[in-house]
Amino acid sequence: MSNKSLKINKKKSSSAICFGTGLVALDIIMNGNPNTEPRFLAGGSCGNVMTILSFLGWKSYPIARLSTSYSTSLLFLDLNDQNVQLDLISRTEDGSTPVIIHRILRDSENTPKHRYEFRVPKTNIWFPSFKPVLSSKVDEITSFHFVPKVFYLDRISRSAIDLATHYKRNGSLIFFEPSSITDEKQFKECLAVADILKFSNDRLPEYKNQFSARQVPIEIETIGASGLLYRYTRNKNDNWRFMPAIQIDNTMDNAGAGDWCSAGIIHGLYQNLNEPIFKNLTIKKLEQTIIFGQFLGALNCKFYGARGLMYNLKYQEIKKMFYLYNKNKKVELCKVESGFKLSNKPYDFLDLL
Numbered sequence: 001m002s003n004k005s006l007k008i009n010k011k012k013s014s015s016a017i018c019f020g021t022g023l024v025a026l027d028i029i030m031n032g033n034p035n036t037e038p039r040f041l042a043g044g045s046c047g048n049v050m051t052i053l054s055f056l057g058w059k060s061y062p063i064a065r066l067s068t069s070y071s072t073s074l075l076f077l078d079l080n081d082q083n084v085q086l087d088l089i090s091r092t093e094d095g096s097t098p099v100i101i102h103r104i105l106r107d108s109e110n111t112p113k114h115r116y117e118f119r120v121p122k123t124n125i126w127f128p129s130f131k132p133v134l135s136s137k138v139d140e141i142t143s144f145h146f147v148p149k150v151f152y153l154d155r156i157s158r159s160a161i162d163l164a165t166h167y168k169r170n171g172s173l174i175f176f177e178p179s180s181i182t183d184e185k186q187f188k189e190c191l192a193v194a195d196i197l198k199f200s201n202d203r204l205p206e207y208k209n210q211f212s213a214r215q216v217p218i219e220i221e222t223i224g225a226s227g228l229l230y231r232y233t234r235n236k237n238d239n240w241r242f243m244p245a246i247q248i249d250n251t252m253d254n255a256g257a258g259d260w261c262s263a264g265i266i267h268g269l270y271q272n273l274n275e276p277i278f279k280n281l282t283i284k285k286l287e288q289t290i291i292f293g294q295f296l297g298a299l300n301c302k303f304y305g306a307r308g309l310m311y312n313l314k315y316q317e318i319k320k321m322f323y324l325y326n327k328n329k330k331v332e333l334c335k336v337e338s339g340f341k342l343s344n345k346p347y348d349f350l351d352l353l
Helices: 045-055 070-081 135-142 158-169 184-193 257-272 283-300 308-312 315-328
Strands: 017-021 025-030 039-043 059-066 089-091 099-106 112-117 150-153 173-176 196-200 218-222 227-232 241-244
Touching: 017 045, 017 158, 025 070, 039 045, 039 070, 045 059, 045 070, 045 150, 045 257, 045 308, 059 070, 135 158, 150 158, 150 257, 158 173, 158 184, 173 184, 173 257, 196 257, 218 257, 227 283, 241 283, 257 283, 283 308, 283 315
Parallel strands: 017 059, 017 150, 025 099, 059 089, 150 173, 173 196, 196 218
Antiparallel strands: 025 039, 099 112, 218 227, 227 241
16 A cells, blocks of 8 residues: 555445444533533543444444433434444443533633533532443343454453453454553453554553553554554564644644544554455554544544534545545645534523433
């Protein structure tokens, strides 16, 4: 692929399947204006990556243990609209549907920033938190009639490790995107089974000191607006290579950029390589795939919410823009955020959850 552009067509093959377990939450997106209605969308790293992959043409199956609350109904509305498969999501009285307020703000220099809130504003009561899938349900889940090309996990639990181990044994690529190292023993178990590790420097700042040698075939550390670092088994040593961020003007919200990057990497790998993946994955091909992920992440910053891009642009528009970016090294976007709807009357939406 040395002189060819990265292929980024939608996956239409029935084999383009991804399972994922971890944080699937209801995002309540607010733009700071009390006269506009909030947006209720599926969120959480796992929820976002699965939904983005569906947008890119995959069959994606989140594996989650949600509650019977109204929050789950709102979350399901969005997942259904985006053709995400719900077969492996349980909805029970002892489950939990996390709720996260995603508040979009501006600083003193009018630069956009966002804040996540985990409490009901009026009462200061905590919203429901994440509950992992029960280990006793693993056999039932693995008896499902599909084996995914990719298994994604972002929260460490015994059930997630057991699922990853099972699917690794059956040929799936394991994409591990942890948000913390709460249990070092289980974290190392995840590393042992992972093919790709991706983490944020602000979440795992000590990783490179703790693991000076590469633990996983591909390791990616994101460093915010600066870009990312990666190391790969084909590199001559375990030194990290820097890839700068894609610059974009007039951003609206930088939430979700990492989730788009993850989904873009998964999509790019399976668009451009024959299996087994690592036999055909040169350093050049890997970097082109990472650039596609970075491009999606940067483009999403032009819109509100962790997945605003997919509600404002069609995939063919994004594809055309990526080819233009490869040619001109400039993100060209004329369309702007469609904006929040004006509320006909004020209401306390949190009373509904």
